[in-house]
Amino acid sequence: MIDGVGVYDIVAVATIVFFVGVFGFLTRKNLISLLISIELMLNAVVVNFVAFNKYLYPGRLDGYIFSLFVIAVAAAEVALAIALIIALYRLDNSIEADDMDSLQG
Amino acid sequence: MDFGYTIWIFVLPILSFLAIGLLGTRPALTGRSELLRGRVWGWIGTGAVFGSWLLALVTAYRYFFVLGTPDGHRPVVFGAKWVWMRFSEHLSFDMGILLDPISVMMLVVVTTVSFLVHLYSTGYMAGERGYARFFAFLSLFTVSMLGLVVATNIFQMYFFWELVGVSSYLLIGFYYDKPSAVAAAKKAFIVTRFADLGFLIGILILSYYAGTFDFQTLVSAGGPVLGGPAGRSFMGLSVFGWALGLIFMGGAGKSAMFPLHIWLPDAMEGPTPVSALIHAATMVVAGVYLVARLFPLYHEVDGGAILRLVAWTGGITSLIAALIAMTQEDIKRVLAYSTMSQLGYMMLALGVSGLHGHEGLGYMASMFHLFTHAMFKALLFLGAGSVIHAVHSNLMRDMGGLRKYMPVTHLTFLVACLAISGIPPFSGFFSKDEILAAAFERDKLLFVIEYAVAGITAFYMFRIYFGIFWGRERTYAHTPHESPAVMTIPLVVLAILSVLTGLVPFGEYVTADRTPYHGHINWPLALASIAVGVVGILVAKRFYQRPNDLPARAAEMWGRWYKWTRDKFYIDEIYQFVAHKIMFAGIAAPVAWFDRHVVDGFMRGLGWMTETFSLLIADLQSGRVRQYAFVFMGGLIALVLLVLFVTGLLNG
Numbered sequence: 001m002i003d004g005v006g007v008y009d010i011v012a013v014a015t016i017v018f019f020v021g022v023f024g025f026l027t028r029k030n031l032i033s034l035l036i037s038i039e040l041m042l043n044a045v046v047v048n049f050v051a052f053n054k055y056l057y058p059g060r061l062d063g064y065i066f067s068l069f070v071i072a073v074a075a076a077e078v079a080l081a082i083a084l085i086i087a088l089y090r091l092d093n094s095i096e097a098d099d100m101d102s103l104q105g
Numbered sequence: 106m107d108f109g110y111t112i113w114i115f116v117l118p119i120l121s122f123l124a125i126g127l128l129g130t131r132p133a134l135t136g137r138s139e140l141l142r143g144r145v146w147g148w149i150g151t152g153a154v155f156g157s158w159l160l161a162l163v164t165a166y167r168y169f170f171v172l173g174t175p176d177g178h179r180p181v182v183f184g185a186k187w188v189w190m191r192f193s194e195h196l197s198f199d200m201g202i203l204l205d206p207i208s209v210m211m212l213v214v215v216t217t218v219s220f221l222v223h224l225y226s227t228g229y230m231a232g233e234r235g236y237a238r239f240f241a242f243l244s245l246f247t248v249s250m251l252g253l254v255v256a257t258n259i260f261q262m263y264f265f266w267e268l269v270g271v272s273s274y275l276l277i278g279f280y281y282d283k284p285s286a287v288a289a290a291k292k293a294f295i296v297t298r299f300a301d302l303g304f305l306i307g308i309l310i311l312s313y314y315a316g317t318f319d320f321q322t323l324v325s326a327g328g329p330v331l332g333g334p335a336g337r338s339f340m341g342l343s344v345f346g347w348a349l350g351l352i353f354m355g356g357a358g359k360s361a362m363f364p365l366h367i368w369l370p371d372a373m374e375g376p377t378p379v380s381a382l383i384h385a386a387t388m389v390v391a392g393v394y395l396v397a398r399l400f401p402l403y404h405e406v407d408g409g410a411i412l413r414l415v416a417w418t419g420g421i422t423s424l425i426a427a428l429i430a431m432t433q434e435d436i437k438r439v440l441a442y443s444t445m446s447q448l449g450y451m452m453l454a455l456g457v458s459g460l461h462g463h464e465g466l467g468y469m470a471s472m473f474h475l476f477t478h479a480m481f482k483a484l485l486f487l488g489a490g491s492v493i494h495a496v497h498s499n500l501m502r503d504m505g506g507l508r509k510y511m512p513v514t515h516l517t518f519l520v521a522c523l524a525i526s527g528i529p530p531f532s533g534f535f536s537k538d539e540i541l542a543a544a545f546e547r548d549k550l551l552f553v554i555e556y557a558v559a560g561i562t563a564f565y566m567f568r569i570y571f572g573i574f575w576g577r578e579r580t581y582a583h584t585p586h587e588s589p590a591v592m593t594i595p596l597v598v599l600a601i602l603s604v605l606t607g608l609v610p611f612g613e614y615v616t617a618d619r620t621p622y623h624g625h626i627n628w629p630l631a632l633a634s635i636a637v638g639v640v641g642i643l644v645a646k647r648f649y650q651r652p653n654d655l656p657a658r659a660a661e662m663w664g665r666w667y668k669w670t671r672d673k674f675y676i677d678e679i680y681q682f683v684a685h686k687i688m689f690a691g692i693a694a695p696v697a698w699f700d701r702h703v704v705d706g707f708m709r710g711l712g713w714m715t716e717t718f719s720l721l722i723a724d725l726q727s728g729r730v731r732q733y734a735f736v737f738m739g740g741l742i743a744l745v746l747l748v749l750f751v752t753g754l755l756n757g
Contacts, residue, residue: 026735
């Protein structure tokens with residue numbers, strides 16, 4: 001671990017990254033951008049996992065293993081999401097999130 | 106002495122009911138074969154009841170003559186007895202076969218009439234649709250009635266009581282495509298069911314306070330009812346008095362006592378053999394039999410208050426029915442009212458009876474009349490059936506001069522008419538004389554009523570006799586002919602029985618305390634009753650033997666009274682009024698309105714509210730992901746702030 005960098009700094013960075021993702025998710029209209037925002041949020045979580053594992057339970061590996069899982073799941077999710085987005089594009093000729101409202105009540 | 110074989114009296118008709126009911130009514134099975142479609146089902150039913158009849162005769166012989174009176178009175182024997190349903194240590198329903206003088210006598214009556222009616226029906230019902238179904242129901246009825254008469258306890262009696270009600274319903278509605286038959290079947294079922302509600306409540310009260318269903322325990326002198334203290338009372342009667350009154354209500358419904366009689370005349374919609382078996386000879390005497398079965402209780406409880414009710418119900422019924430019978434046109438209805446009238450006699454005889462020796466004359470007379478009446482009334486109905494079979498009409502105006510065409514029917518019908526009119530040496534004379542004697546000794550007013558009814562009975566019976574077999578000559582569409590042998594043989598057998606049964610020294614066999622009693626004919630009374638019978642016959646002969654204008658003039662003279670009796674004293678209309686105007690319009694309609702508008706309205710209101718509110722908020726589900734994310738985020742932030750605020754972390 002880098003000297004002089006405390007857990008608070010790392011958590012602060014992770015929080016900033018997370019809320020950048022939240023902001024992106026709420027403001028962007030393009031589905032690809034939304035996907036990227038989600039990835040930002042996930043990565044913030046992964047950083048938290050690693051940081052807390054290091055500082056709270058140094059002798060254990062749970063946090064690292066979770067991180068690996070999250071990365072694997074994120075990869076699978078991206079593959080699936082891209083496939084869906086392509087399918088939607090072929091259907092509507094658009095990837096604007098606000099156009100996708102066929103599930104309304 | 107072992108009476109275990111008596112179980113076969115029931116098993117035979119049960120087997121024939123199952124065989125005919127399960128196999129005979131299947132077109133797939135019977136359709137191909139000419140034999141199976143034909144009379145074979147009738148002969149199976151008749152054969153089974155014939156077997157029961159022989160066994161019943163053997164039982165009667167062994168009970169009355171071989172067993173005799175070991176200790177001065179006739180014993181009570183059990184042919185079988187087993188626990189049917191056990192609920193607890195103290196409460197169980199038993200089934201069994203109780204043999205005592207009245208049940209053995211009833212076994213003979215039921216099997217005899219049932220066998221002859223089965224035999225008759227093989228001819229009468231020939232070629233009818235539902236031939237096998239008819240015999241299945243007839244067998245079912247026979248089993249139920251036999252189970253009723255040998256009941257060892259009041260619960261078993263109730264069980265079979267309802268079964269005879271069901272078979273009666275099925276047979277009245279036998280022509281189920283005829284609306285009037287369906288209506289009559291429903292009427293019979295509902296009216297008797299209403300009466301049976303009283304019966305059931307009576308049973309529950311009686312067995313709750315007495316702690317037993319068993320007849321032997323109930324009627325024993327030291328038993329829970331007669332031996333114990335009188336118990337608490339309600340409105341002047343003890344609980345047992347109320348129980349007996351309610352039980353009598355059931356009996357009155359089944360035996361067509363006024364004012365629960367309205368179903369019996371309509372029940373004539375059924376095939377005529379059914380009327381003979383169920384609505385004349387056997388089922389309708391079940392009410393009389395019930396009172397006789399519990400007679401010691403009726404006699405002792407509350408000083409015989411309920412017994413006086415029984416006597417007066419019987420007396421009033423017999424008078425009203427006889428008056429109505431005088432003016433009816435439909436011969437089966439005349440016979441139905443005549444049955445009611447004779448049942449009234451039996452009830453009255455029980456009502457004026459005591460328990461022992463000469464006092465118990467009424468009980469003996471009632472059972473005697475039940476026995477003879479079963480024979481001659483079955484004969485009357487079967488004779489009427491034979492006539493209806495020949496002229497295809499129930500109405501007297503379609504008949505006349507039939508004596509030339511139907512000699513056997515004519516003679517046997519005449520025998521039955523003489524028997525019911527109380528002319529010696531026919532059976533009705535002996536039993537009716539005993540009843541009149543019993544009434545004379547107990548209550549002069551009832552005696553006067555019954556004496557008048559005896560005359561009226563002779564009049565209306567000979568009215569239909571002359572109307573059918575004499576009277577105006579008709580030209581028939583096709584010449585009437587005598588019925589086939591299977592129909593005339595039962596008529597002849599019943600005619601012989603109608604003569605001979607009167608000569609049975611009945612007091613030797615059946616009395617209230619089961620001790621033989623040597624009765625004798627009260628000749629002054631007997632001569633008086635013969636006289637009134639002869640007068641009735643002579644009046645009828647003058648009126649109806651040859652066509653004349655006397656009946657019309659008499660009707661003219663009596664005017665309103667004539668119309669009243671012809672319209673059956675408007676009792677049906679009173680029921681109609683009570684049912685429609687008071688119960689339907691006054692109670693049922695408001696309750697239905699309440700149900701439809703208040704109860705249903707509340708539930709419908711709940712549905713309406715849910716639906717309206719849902720439509721209101723349906724637009725919140727826009728389908729747009731970003732909007733959901735906004736709301737989700739907003740909610741999350743609000744929750745976090747709330748938690749911070751509540752836990753006090755926000756304030757530092």
